[in-house]
Amino acid sequence: MQILCKPSYTFVHKPDKLLVRRLIDFVESGLIMVRYRAAVAFILTMIAVMLVSFGGIAEAKTLSYTPAQVEEIQTYAAEVSELRDRLPELAKLIQDENWTFARNFIHGPLGELRTKMAYISRSLVPTEQAKAREQANETFKGFVAIDAAAEKKDYKAAIRNFGKAVKSLDAFLELVPGA
8 A cells, every 4th residue: 555645744854875974974083072172272271371360369478577587687797796896906907007917807807707798688688688788799899908908008098998898887787677
């Protein structure tokens, strides 16, 4: 028996064989995996950007000293102050034109002054470090000039540079916290 009437609509559409073949080739070619990897990479990048940008606002670090830092700086500053208190001995040697002992004093007891001042300079807050280094350098230039003047036995140059060295050393000590 044959059906004489053919329905005018179909409930199931049979796919075209060529379309199915192209879809299979597309999947097998790995193009979907490439797109999938690109999508995953994009999503991970977006997550990373969001984590970095919304991770929270970092609080500004305050430029201050901890009690331990102040104590350590004060220890070195006390040693520098002791050497500062010995500068009248150098002035007396210059006054007496005792050039050999003046040079020995600069290279001896005052020789460790540079190391201590450099440590203090590095320990200060960044805003004070440049000023401290400048004052320390001026102090050392003064002592080098006194040494050169003592070698030449030039009293006026030695006294003039002694005043500059004392002034810059005092300015350095004013930068020390808690001084």
